[in-house]
Amino acid sequence: MxxxxxxxxxxxxxxxxxxxxxxxxxxxGLVSLRVFILTLVLSLPLGLVVALMRISKIAPLKWVxxxxxxxxxxxxxLLQLYFVYYGLPSMGITFDGITSAVVAFTLNYAAYFAExxxxxxxxxxxxQYEAAKALGFSGGKTMWKIIIPQTLSRIIPPITNETxxxxxxxxxxxxxxxxxxxxxxxxxxxxxxDTTAFLLAALLYLFFTLILTIIFKFTEKRCSRHIRxxx
Amino acid sequence: MAILEVCGLKKNFGSLKVLKGIDFxxxxxxxxxxxxxxxxxxSTFIRCLNRLEKITEGTIRIDGETxxxxxxxxxVYAPEKEARRICGKTGMVFxxxxxxxxxxxxxxxxxxxxxxxxxPAAEVEETAMELLKMVGLSEKAKQYPSSxxxxxxxxxxxxxxxxxxPEILFFDEPTSALDPELTGEVxxxxxxxxxxxxxxxxxxHEIEFALGVSDQVVFMDGGYIVESGTADxxxxxxxxxxTRAFLNRMHEV
Numbered sequence: 001m002x003x004x005x006x007x008x009x010x011x012x013x014x015x016x017x018x019x020x021x022x023x024x025x026x027x028x029g030l031v032s033l034r035v036f037i038l039t040l041v042l043s044l045p046l047g048l049v050v051a052l053m054r055i056s057k058i059a060p061l062k063w064v065x066x067x068x069x070x071x072x073x074x075x076x077x078l079l080q081l082y083f084v085y086y087g088l089p090s091m092g093i094t095f096d097g098i099t100s101a102v103v104a105f106t107l108n109y110a111a112y113f114a115e116x117x118x119x120x121x122x123x124x125x126x127x128q129y130e131a132a133k134a135l136g137f138s139g140g141k142t143m144w145k146i147i148i149p150q151t152l153s154r155i156i157p158p159i160t161n162e163t164x165x166x167x168x169x170x171x172x173x174x175x176x177x178x179x180x181x182x183x184x185x186x187x188x189x190x191x192x193x194d195t196t197a198f199l200l201a202a203l204l205y206l207f208f209t210l211i212l213t214i215i216f217k218f219t220e221k222r223c224s225r226h227i228r229x230x231x
Numbered sequence: 232m233a234i235l236e237v238c239g240l241k242k243n244f245g246s247l248k249v250l251k252g253i254d255f256x257x258x259x260x261x262x263x264x265x266x267x268x269x270x271x272x273x274s275t276f277i278r279c280l281n282r283l284e285k286i287t288e289g290t291i292r293i294d295g296e297t298x299x300x301x302x303x304x305x306x307v308y309a310p311e312k313e314a315r316r317i318c319g320k321t322g323m324v325f326x327x328x329x330x331x332x333x334x335x336x337x338x339x340x341x342x343x344x345x346x347x348x349x350x351p352a353a354e355v356e357e358t359a360m361e362l363l364k365m366v367g368l369s370e371k372a373k374q375y376p377s378s379x380x381x382x383x384x385x386x387x388x389x390x391x392x393x394x395x396x397p398e399i400l401f402f403d404e405p406t407s408a409l410d411p412e413l414t415g416e417v418x419x420x421x422x423x424x425x426x427x428x429x430x431x432x433x434x435x436h437e438i439e440f441a442l443g444v445s446d447q448v449v450f451m452d453g454g455y456i457v458e459s460g461t462a463d464x465x466x467x468x469x470x471x472x473x474t475r476a477f478l479n480r481m482h483e484v
Contacts, residue, residue: 130283131329135343135395136319145346149333226333226375 028184039105047113072111097178120151153224240289251454260428264441267451322392337372362390382413
């Protein structure tokens with residue numbers, strides 16, 4: 001009986017402790033969430049612009065876009081973050097921590113999204129372009145109404161992957177002293193000499209990626225209504 | 232007046248000369264079949280007529296308007312918008328149907344009239360439903376192409392091309408991708424169109440069909456039109472040696 005009583009008190013203490021540090025963690029979590037949402041909202045369309053430049057017939061656009069993708073995918077994201085936060089001020093451009101994070105992440109993720117879009121667009125059969133042309137669609141309308149809608153069901157799975165990676169990459173901004181989720185957890189661990197905060201942070205990340213997975217699954221289903229599955 | 236006039240049409244793919252000088256014309260209401268062995272340039276010829284291939288030399292006039300001309304040995308196309316408008320008088324049916332898989336059957340038919348020709352959606356939908364009825368697929372209007380058979384898809388493709396109210400319709404081997412038992416339903420639709428005096432240019436291997444439906448048959452080989460004439464004259468009394476050899480081969484199959 002004594003053992004159970006003891007265990008019960010311990011669990012109770014743990015819950016009380018967790019409840020105590022939770023507000024700080026959630027506050028950090030909101031910062032992470034903000035960076036995540038802003039990055040996604042900005043990088044998804046920017047990636048499309050980069051992708052369209054990459055497949056365009058105008059050589060300079062192609063060149064600029066390939067170079068952009070090469071640099072942004074070829075250097076560490078953390079380095080890019082440092083560059084925006086510590087490097088740009090020497091050129092007279094100063095951002096606060098969160099803005100720096102959003103700028104660096106947006107530029108970086110746009111490069112990855114661009115390659116996903118390009119893959120999707122290039123996977124569409126040439127006959128679709130020919131049919132559109134024969135029906136009188138202009139180049140722009142062909143892209144918007146015929147080609148891009150068909151890529152959706154194909155690009156959503158890789159975009160889901162990148163998006164989940166982005167959730168975890170938000171932890172990098174602890175390196176430029178922004179109080180996001182991981183930094184809040186580390187603060188609690190250092191202060192209380194108790195690693196519970198790390199566990200709670202992990203649960204928050206997991207919860208968040210779970211929600212994302214569900215949202216993307218639903219979207220993927222909606223975008224592939226036209227594809228017949230063998231049952 | 233000629234609805235389609237082609238003079239001295241040449242087309243090279245790099246150093247490969249596919250069309251070596253085609254002269255052709257057809258009038259409103261006429262059905263023309265183009266026969267010939269594979270590699271003779273029939274598909275390339277038809278694809279040149281709506282800019283799917285850029286020509287190397289020659290003149291193309293559609294309904295009296297110049298789509299492409301050759302000035303001082305250089306091909307000059309009408310300006311993009313103008314060219315698109317002139318090509319708007321043509322419709323095309325492809326070997327592989329090329330329906331838009333993300334749109335329903337009805338949307339496939341209405342997309343271009345609504346967003347290219349800017350016609351009112353209600354009128355377009357009504358016309359589209361009539362066309363689908365004509366090809367016998369009005370009950371499939373809300374389905375996606377993936378749930379249709381090849382023959383049904385090709386009939387939708389014909390309705391889609393007709394929805395733009397073209398003056399002339401091009402068929403690029405419309406039954407070659409179909410299982411033999413499905414070609415009949417597509418050929419029947421084309422026959423119905425011929426009965427309504429739709430101007431058509433049909434690249435095909437179906438000789439019996441060509442004989443029955445065409446006012447004019449053209450035989451191509453090696454990048455040239457080798458022989459042309461009425462269906463009966465060309466198929467039953469071919470003058471040219473190559474035409475005769477081709478027809479014999481086809482009959483053996």
